[in-house]
Amino acid sequence: MARVSPPSFPTAEEINPDSTMFRHISDEIMLHGQCYDELRVLCKTIGNRISGSPKAAQAVVWGEKEMKAAGADKVWLQAADVPHWVRGKEELKLKYGKNGAYKKVPMLSLGSSEGTGGKILQAEVLMVANFDEFKTLSKEQVKGKIVFFNYRFRQDLINTFEAYGDAVKYRGAGPYVAAEKGAVGIIIRSMSTGEDDFPHTGSTHYYDSVKSIPSVAVGNYTADSLEKNCKKGIVIAQLQSNCTMMKDKVRSYNVIGEITGSVHPDEIILVGGHLDSWDVGEGANDDGAGVVQSMEVIRTFKALGIKPKRTIRAVLFINEENGLRGGFAYADSAKKNNEHHILAVETDAGGFAPRGFGMEMSPAQKQEILVYKNLFLPYGVYDFSQDEGGADISPLRKMDIPEMGLLPDPQRYFDIHHTNNDVFENVNHRELKLGSVVLTQLLYLVSEYGLK
Amino acid sequence: MARVSPPSFPTAEEINPDSTMFRHISDEIMLHGQCYDELRVLCKTIGNRISGSPKAAQAVVWGEKEMKAAGADKVWLQAADVPHWVRGKEELKLKYGKNGAYKKVPMLSLGSSEGTGGKILQAEVLMVANFDEFKTLSKEQVKGKIVFFNYRFRQDLINTFEAYGDAVKYRGAGPYVAAEKGAVGIIIRSMSTGEDDFPHTGSTHYYDSVKSIPSVAVGNYTADSLEKNCKKGIVIAQLQSNCTMMKDKVRSYNVIGEITGSVHPDEIILVGGHLDSWDVGEGANDDGAGVVQSMEVIRTFKALGIKPKRTIRAVLFINEENGLRGGFAYADSAKKNNEHHILAVETDAGGFAPRGFGMEMSPAQKQEILVYKNLFLPYGVYDFSQDEGGADISPLRKMDIPEMGLLPDPQRYFDIHHTNNDVFENVNHRELKLGSVVLTQLLYLVSEYGLK
Numbered sequence A, B: 001m002a003r004v005s006p007p008s009f010p011t012a013e014e015i016n017p018d019s020t021m022f023r024h025i026s027d028e029i030m031l032h033g034q035c036y037d038e039l040r041v042l043c044k045t046i047g048n049r050i051s052g053s054p055k056a057a058q059a060v061v062w063g064e065k066e067m068k069a070a071g072a073d074k075v076w077l078q079a080a081d082v083p084h085w086v087r088g089k090e091e092l093k094l095k096y097g098k099n100g101a102y103k104k105v106p107m108l109s110l111g112s113s114e115g116t117g118g119k120i121l122q123a124e125v126l127m128v129a130n131f132d133e134f135k136t137l138s139k140e141q142v143k144g145k146i147v148f149f150n151y152r153f154r155q156d157l158i159n160t161f162e163a164y165g166d167a168v169k170y171r172g173a174g175p176y177v178a179a180e181k182g183a184v185g186i187i188i189r190s191m192s193t194g195e196d197d198f199p200h201t202g203s204t205h206y207y208d209s210v211k212s213i214p215s216v217a218v219g220n221y222t223a224d225s226l227e228k229n230c231k232k233g234i235v236i237a238q239l240q241s242n243c244t245m246m247k248d249k250v251r252s253y254n255v256i257g258e259i260t261g262s263v264h265p266d267e268i269i270l271v272g273g274h275l276d277s278w279d280v281g282e283g284a285n286d287d288g289a290g291v292v293q294s295m296e297v298i299r300t301f302k303a304l305g306i307k308p309k310r311t312i313r314a315v316l317f318i319n320e321e322n323g324l325r326g327g328f329a330y331a332d333s334a335k336k337n338n339e340h341h342i343l344a345v346e347t348d349a350g351g352f353a354p355r356g357f358g359m360e361m362s363p364a365q366k367q368e369i370l371v372y373k374n375l376f377l378p379y380g381v382y383d384f385s386q387d388e389g390g391a392d393i394s395p396l397r398k399m400d401i402p403e404m405g406l407l408p409d410p411q412r413y414f415d416i417h418h419t420n421n422d423v424f425e426n427v428n429h430r431e432l433k434l435g436s437v438v439l440t441q442l443l444y445l446v447s448e449y450g451l452k
Helices: A017-032 A035-046 A054-070 A131-135 A160-167 A174-180 A220-232 A284-303 A325-336 A363-370 A373-379 A394-399 A429-449 B017-032 B035-046 B054-070 B131-135 B160-167 B174-180 B220-232 B284-303 B325-336 B363-370 B373-379 B394-399 B429-449
Strands: A074-082 A090-096 A103-105 A107-109 A120-128 A146-149 A185-189 A215-218 A235-241 A250-259 A264-274 A310-317 A340-346 A354-360 A403-408 B074-082 B090-096 B103-105 B107-109 B120-128 B146-149 B185-189 B215-218 B235-241 B250-259 B264-274 B310-317 B340-346 B354-360 B403-408
Touching: A017 A284, A017 A373, A017 A429, A035 A054, A035 A284, A035 A429, A054 A074, A054 A250, A054 A284, A054 A310, A074 A325, A090 A107, A090 A215, A090 A220, A120 A131, A120 A185, A120 A220, A131 A146, A131 A174, A146 A174, A174 A185, A185 A220, A185 A235, A215 A220, A220 A235, A250 A284, A250 A325, A264 A284, A264 A429, A284 A310, A284 A429, A310 A325, A310 A429, A325 A394, A340 A394, A340 A429, A354 A363, A354 A429, A373 A429, A394 A403, A403 A429, B017 B284, B017 B373, B017 B429, B035 B054, B035 B284, B035 B429, B054 B074, B054 B250, B054 B284, B054 B310, B074 B325, B090 B107, B090 B215, B090 B220, B120 B131, B120 B185, B120 B220, B131 B146, B131 B174, B146 B174, B174 B185, B185 B220, B185 B235, B215 B220, B220 B235, B250 B284, B250 B325, B264 B284, B264 B429, B284 B310, B284 B429, B310 B325, B310 B429, B325 B394, B340 B394, B340 B429, B354 B363, B354 B429, B373 B429, B394 B403, B403 B429
Parallel strands: A120 A146, A146 A185, A185 A215, A264 A310, A264 A340, A340 A403, B120 B146, B146 B185, B185 B215, B264 B310, B264 B340, B340 B403
Antiparallel strands: A074 A250, A090 A103, A090 A235, A107 A215, A120 A235, A250 A310, A354 A403, B074 B250, B090 B103, B090 B235, B107 B215, B120 B235, B250 B310, B354 B403
8 A cells, every 4th residue: 555645634534545544443443342341351350450469460361361362463471570569558547736636538658658567657747838848947847747748730731741740749759858857757639630539649759868758648638628727737647557568579571462564574563551550449541541452453453454564562561650660671672682663652641532642753753653643633633742652661762762652631530540530430432442543543554654 | 902813833831912811711710610610519409400390490590690600790581481391200111022021121201202191002112223224114014013213323433423413313203204104102222322221312303294102212231132132033112101291381591691892892702501401310511511611701701800892691591402492582582682793602512621613604704713723722622623503502593693612522422411321420620621711712812803
């Protein structure tokens, strides 16, 4: 099939081999797609699956089986040794005012956080709005306190990922910043757009130079109430938690499947998401969606009898959430084996209706992709303005491999991200499938025409 | 403020009076918007509100109060006499095979349908795939049967409104077509994208020339099972219903509020949705969303201290679902009073993230609107390709008034449209607010620069 310039305002009806194939791909997935049913199985029979856990091991087995069922020519596992963090039982109680009573509030320890070893850590809560305000405090003021970083997720930013980028430093660096001045723990306002009280977990980090202090997140309603009461008078927190990082790494695996290219088998186009999740909810949007969409790409090529000129490879990465060991293992192997990836595409931003693709590549390569832009319009994809790939594929950047990231509508993601509310019911069947459609369409074009 | 051509790729940061005002509008609504809280009240304290019902009367009172609270300079009610259809108790039982047992299935009578007068209507079910197949049947074959129009909502169409346009004739004309050949009732497969068993109601029509026969909808799962069993053998249905159209019309009202234009008070720009709903669920997406978004436009102009040059008028129409009497009353009054509307905008397609505006106007007017297109991109609005206004404002078309319609993402709408599942919880706060944002932005531009 010859390369065809897409019409300026293509419609499904216009006769153009690419837009016709786009339509075939869409019809196949919207009418016969398996991704939604697969996601139901992943969420409801396995559920959440933090790296190193028995559930994560089950997910690897399931992924390998499903990848074969999708019709990949070759399926294999790629070893990665992953950290294993265990939450255990945990509880946060707050007492507002001298004469108040301790009251349990919804909370989640941050991922990789130290716990209190099962003991009650009791301390006064010191609220600060942000790091700038914290900088003005002396060590005396902070010592022995539990610091409450009350930084609000910016609801005014239309792109919620921009707001996440703005706020997430309180989750990542909060424990370190607070411990440096002698704090004994931190509470953060969750990275959350939710008008609710779901706490959001997610990775935090420690450094050898300072003490690792217990770190927890509360939902927006609890944070609002904490804010109000910290302004009024003394607030005492009692935190009791058992979370701990296990000493030994656990052997786990990326699940990989591919359709070997018919003309240029050595040119690999990767599409992937991550198999692990946090240990709450069902990891439905983060990133069960990406996992089942990646396998749907393989299934669709097979179902339509498309023999891609270049190799289509789907990768279900392990350990995106707290270590990226799957991503590193993949990149190491690609380098060692001198594999030639011409494009890596990640889907790890929720199973919502697609709106665009981020591109992390040279300006010339961007121009090659932008030639196709109008073909995607009938499928709701119009935004190619962002520089976004994905975490799992980021280790490939060192090898100068062009990256893209599926950009679904971002409005709902941070209501549920890393919470007990990230469940199958919060993924819509048509939105999820439409993401698979545009991923398959993109991979089809690059498999036909390459990317220089 | 002078008219400024928007930049080709505007960002919120670019200095341009219009994009700056766009940002102010967005910030006001995303941070301080009231529409979501108002929708909660409408859905949870009033609930569904079919025309002519006491709930609809409550909604008028509520709407008038909220319109005043939004800060409209003038608020008034506009009378419309509306039909009053009452569902009453209803039940459908199906018996599969000669020796089967009757089993109750989820169902809803179609709106305006005749009932069975409380008696059991028992008849054999005759399945047809579509009208074409029905045409091939003789009167003998149809007589005395309950016809099951098993037409599938097309999941392959990415624009679900296109699929609705394709399928809705079975709901509207099914009873008439079937009765002409002597059928005693019809069952339709719901106009539904849902992978579930929610039946969808909605308007049907009768004509004097044929008998008005009871007409009901079943959800997709029941339809699938009915299909399977009709292929296998005989299926008998027992329908018992009490729905009836009341003889007398009920006096009801459109709720209207406006901010009088500071320079051209006689040039009116209308934004509206409809206050009535079907008598199931909570009328959250259809069209509580449009109602609260329209009032949010008024509130935002006031909150930002914008004195629009032209008159901004919000209209909460009554009786969109089964009569359009509010829309007709409004158009009649506008004509009688020689009002000069320069644009009418409807929001009645769900409270989802906005993706575009439909335009029903002259090519020259379209060009005037398209000048602004890029200003909307940062807010996710990119599609101006459709000819869409809205039902309530459609009577104004005869007066040559340009129409626009907000086009939210359409993927989820027909999962819940006209069902018990159209509830507040199925509206996302940020998506709803973002719809208010782009409506206010559009009305702002037209109030500043007019539309010829």
